[in-house]
Amino acid sequence: MIIAQPYLPQKGHHVRLLSARRAALAATLTAVTLTGGVLAAPAPASAAAQLIANGTFAGTTAPWAALGQATVTAESGLMRVQVRQNVANPWDAMVASPTTAALNPGSSYTLSFDAYATTSFTAKATVQYTATPSSNQSLATDVPLTATSRRYSFPFTAAQAGATAAEVTFQLGGSGGTPVVRFDNVSLMETQTSRPTGLYVSPLSHPADWAARNSGTAEGQAVMNAIGSKPIFEWFGGWFPDITRAVDTYVGAAQAADKLPMLVAYNIPNRDACAHLSGGGAGDAPGYHAWITDFAKAIGNRHAVVVLEPDAIAAAPCLPEIGEDPEEQFRILLDATQVLRAQAPNAWVYLDAGNATWRAADWTATALVKSGVANTRGFSVNVSNYLSTADSERFAVAVNGHLPATVGAKKYVIDTSRNGNGPYTDDTPDDNWCNPPGRKLGTPPVRQTSGAEYLFWVKVPGDSDGECGIGGSIPAGQFSPGLAMALINGAS
Numbered sequence: 001m002i003i004a005q006p007y008l009p010q011k012g013h014h015v016r017l018l019s020a021r022r023a024a025l026a027a028t029l030t031a032v033t034l035t036g037g038v039l040a041a042p043a044p045a046s047a048a049a050q051l052i053a054n055g056t057f058a059g060t061t062a063p064w065a066a067l068g069q070a071t072v073t074a075e076s077g078l079m080r081v082q083v084r085q086n087v088a089n090p091w092d093a094m095v096a097s098p099t100t101a102a103l104n105p106g107s108s109y110t111l112s113f114d115a116y117a118t119t120s121f122t123a124k125a126t127v128q129y130t131a132t133p134s135s136n137q138s139l140a141t142d143v144p145l146t147a148t149s150r151r152y153s154f155p156f157t158a159a160q161a162g163a164t165a166a167e168v169t170f171q172l173g174g175s176g177g178t179p180v181v182r183f184d185n186v187s188l189m190e191t192q193t194s195r196p197t198g199l200y201v202s203p204l205s206h207p208a209d210w211a212a213r214n215s216g217t218a219e220g221q222a223v224m225n226a227i228g229s230k231p232i233f234e235w236f237g238g239w240f241p242d243i244t245r246a247v248d249t250y251v252g253a254a255q256a257a258d259k260l261p262m263l264v265a266y267n268i269p270n271r272d273a274c275a276h277l278s279g280g281g282a283g284d285a286p287g288y289h290a291w292i293t294d295f296a297k298a299i300g301n302r303h304a305v306v307v308l309e310p311d312a313i314a315a316a317p318c319l320p321e322i323g324e325d326p327e328e329q330f331r332i333l334l335d336a337t338q339v340l341r342a343q344a345p346n347a348w349v350y351l352d353a354g355n356a357t358w359r360a361a362d363w364t365a366t367a368l369v370k371s372g373v374a375n376t377r378g379f380s381v382n383v384s385n386y387l388s389t390a391d392s393e394r395f396a397v398a399v400n401g402h403l404p405a406t407v408g409a410k411k412y413v414i415d416t417s418r419n420g421n422g423p424y425t426d427d428t429p430d431d432n433w434c435n436p437p438g439r440k441l442g443t444p445p446v447r448q449t450s451g452a453e454y455l456f457w458v459k460v461p462g463d464s465d466g467e468c469g470i471g472g473s474i475p476a477g478q479f480s481p482g483l484a485m486a487l488i489n490g491a492s
Contacts, residue, residue, distance in 0.1 A: 151245030155300030199231030314354025337372030356395035365402035378411030416442030435469030
């Protein structure tokens, strides 16, 4: 029996407290795909998927060519470009590489790369047709370089032209000096014309990573088979020092595999306001706007699924306890939905609506409208909770019934990652959300033809809810093989 509570928060169970290995990886995510757990250049989904013949510079820079006052060499897996003289125009010192296939006019593409320079200046990157380069550029954008390596990602649409053989250029003149610029992980890929139907399985999800490193054990094999081999959402927040790099890497890896990436945006100010175990987030509304803008731009015109800010709506009534205004939370979310709609137009965004026993359906519907659900594909329910799929369905249908005609009924998705045995109940229900015993994996991710659009594993099975329940002292977001095995076996 489900004991309905007027307030049963999901609380603090999302923060990705990375191990030293994961933290180091998060700081250096620079590739577009992963092979055997090692960062590498993307494996093309088809012969023409990756349009850069050499973007990783392993021993050579060919077919990149230096033009004007530039010298190019390979250096420790990077392309090193020396501007030899102080020249006035960007194109007076540049490097260029032909694409491996002609562009398709009207189609969408993404150019991504890592770069840094010995001095800060604004370079230019172009994707242009070689027959008429100066007058027929599909992309021509400023690149603000600094001494710190960062990821740059630029979506664009290929221009109409009769001759569509193309090249990528980095134009480095006009800086007022003679900087050295280093590039790595250059990628140019066309966005799929149709939305991928398969969901992306990341080899670096917490359970897949742990299972790969423990593949010789029975537990490692069980975790890989039951969890690591399944499509699970990747969570993104302030723990990634370069959000563009983290998102572009993950989305690019999915694109190279012709699969659909699934992302959680989890960085709102005053995050986890009710329980504080996953506290943190951006410092203020402007800081969050900048972060979600970078997050959305890194997705760009590529296909994706985004669950937007788990708990943020349902936790808003707790904000006065810490001196904050719930209405400001809704305004921040509204802005985020507008940013995602503008900057990531092919992302299906689901604004999180809490769970069936946290807030009433009519209140939730009102809060969703304030928070911009009209700008999204729909809403998510039961993220990181244990409530049954049937109860989550009923709640979602009730929420839809309270949405005004101006918004209309929205699509919804349900997190089934840990609801195989339904919710845990005892005589202290306020903490039954936090690593309860006897829970079980739920229905694996699948797209449906009725009811919820998807059953998803949004919460990573095996990641702790916090220092509570059968998790003991395991911090929120840290993977535990013990918790994973408990979910696999449906036992404590």
